[in-house]
Amino acid sequence: MFRAMLCKDYSGPQGLALGELPREPLGDDDVRVAVHVAGVGFADILVTQGQYQLKPPTPFAPGGECAGEVLDVGPAVKYVAPGDRVMCGRAVGAFAEEIVVQEKHVTRLPDGVAYTQAAALRSAYGTGYYALQHRGHLQPGEVLLVHAAAGAVGLAAVDLGRMMGARVIGTVGSDEKAAAVRAAGVEHVINYRRTPRLRDEVKALTADRGADVIYDPVGGDLFDESLRCIAWGGRLLVIGFASGRIPSAPANLALVKNMSIVGVYFGSWVDHEPLRLRAHYEQILQWCAAGRITPHISSVRPLEQAGQALLDLAARQVVGKVVLQVR
Numbered sequence: 001m002f003r004a005m006l007c008k009d010y011s012g013p014q015g016l017a018l019g020e021l022p023r024e025p026l027g028d029d030d031v032r033v034a035v036h037v038a039g040v041g042f043a044d045i046l047v048t049q050g051q052y053q054l055k056p057p058t059p060f061a062p063g064g065e066c067a068g069e070v071l072d073v074g075p076a077v078k079y080v081a082p083g084d085r086v087m088c089g090r091a092v093g094a095f096a097e098e099i100v101v102q103e104k105h106v107t108r109l110p111d112g113v114a115y116t117q118a119a120a121l122r123s124a125y126g127t128g129y130y131a132l133q134h135r136g137h138l139q140p141g142e143v144l145l146v147h148a149a150a151g152a153v154g155l156a157a158v159d160l161g162r163m164m165g166a167r168v169i170g171t172v173g174s175d176e177k178a179a180a181v182r183a184a185g186v187e188h189v190i191n192y193r194r195t196p197r198l199r200d201e202v203k204a205l206t207a208d209r210g211a212d213v214i215y216d217p218v219g220g221d222l223f224d225e226s227l228r229c230i231a232w233g234g235r236l237l238v239i240g241f242a243s244g245r246i247p248s249a250p251a252n253l254a255l256v257k258n259m260s261i262v263g264v265y266f267g268s269w270v271d272h273e274p275l276r277l278r279a280h281y282e283q284i285l286q287w288c289a290a291g292r293i294t295p296h297i298s299s300v301r302p303l304e305q306a307g308q309a310l311l312d313l314a315a316r317q318v319v320g321k322v323v324l325q326v327r
């Protein structure tokens with residue numbers, strides 16, 4: 001048995017409680033990992049409320065990403081061995097001392113990347129680089145507009161966009177978050193709660209051209225504004241719907257602006273191109289080890305505080321990433 005934060009009744013983050021889970025058997029291509037640090041993510045809130053696409057039988061430990069040490073491997077596993085430092089992910093199971101994942105979901109950590117950093121960057125930077133590079137084809141010198149720029153995927157996109165040579169504009173929902181995004185090196189940050197027409201601000205900052213690439217984890221009204229301030233030939237990256245409203249786009253705007261609305265579902269990439277995904281993670285980890293990117297970790301909390309960490313996330317109180325120290 002091992003310690004875990006358990007969801008017993010889908011009552012949301014406040015219902016999580018410390019308990020124990022039995023060890024799972026290992027399949028041929030499975031890896032058992034001793035979890036040291038777990039990342040706290042937006043999807044974990046939905047999982048604990050039973051609103052996620054996957055609804056595991058209770059009790060289960062939520063948590064989609066973590067870093068730790070390999071304990072044991074199935075007979076077909078070649079990429080890692082017991083004792084290796086790794087990061088890994090699964091839909092649930094990371095808010096626990098042990099997790100079993102398939103080999104394709106595991107990436108070895110280079111020296112110089114701490115467990116806290118790996119757990120904080122896996123989903124946020126994985127999504128950000130996949131979106132900006134593979135889906136958005138962001139070029140040096142282009143204008144990148146990042147919505148909810150102080151959130152986990154937002155700050156990662158800011159960091160990556162700057163490294164890729166883009167001129168970054170951030171949008172946020174509070175002055176405190178604006179300060180955090182400025183501290184990350186962004187000169188122009190717009191507080192959308194104080195700005196009735198975001199499109200005007202963006203156009204003023206871009207000599208009326210608009211943004212070449214827009215990174216949108218929020219949807220709703222921000223997506224609607226994005227359609228009006230995207231440049232000719234722009235790419236509008238659909239990352240998520242944190243606002244709760246899934247927007248739609250008039251096709252004539254796509255035509256007139258010669259623009260693309262591009263869906264980004266990073267979590268599904270592993271099922272299509274697992275080897276490219278591994279190389280992708282290894283690249284991000286190398287940049288982290290070299291200090292070229294720096295995941296923003298706002299707090300490291302004990303496992304017992306998983307529920308409160310998720311409540312803070314839902315209340316928009318978190319800048320960057322919260323991680324849980326599991327052991």
Ligand SMILES: NC(=O)c1ccc[n+]([C@@H]2O[C@H](COP(=O)([O-])OP(=O)(O)OC[C@H]3O[C@@H](n4cnc5c(N)ncnc54)[C@H](OP(=O)(O)O)[C@@H]3O)[C@@H](O)[C@H]2O)c1
Binds near residue numbers: 149177239241242244
């Ligand atoms: N497509 C993919 O592959 C992929 C991968 C990872 C995450 N996502 C999605 O991306 C979105 C953001 O994830 P995240 O981890 O960055 O979350 P996060 O750290 O909580 O950031 C989300 C931000 O959205 C803003 N927001 C606007 N309206 C909101 C509302 N009604 N409720 C909560 N937040 C609201 C908040 O910023 P302000 O307070 O500044 O407004 C908040 O900080 C989620 O929908 C997630 O599911 C998608």
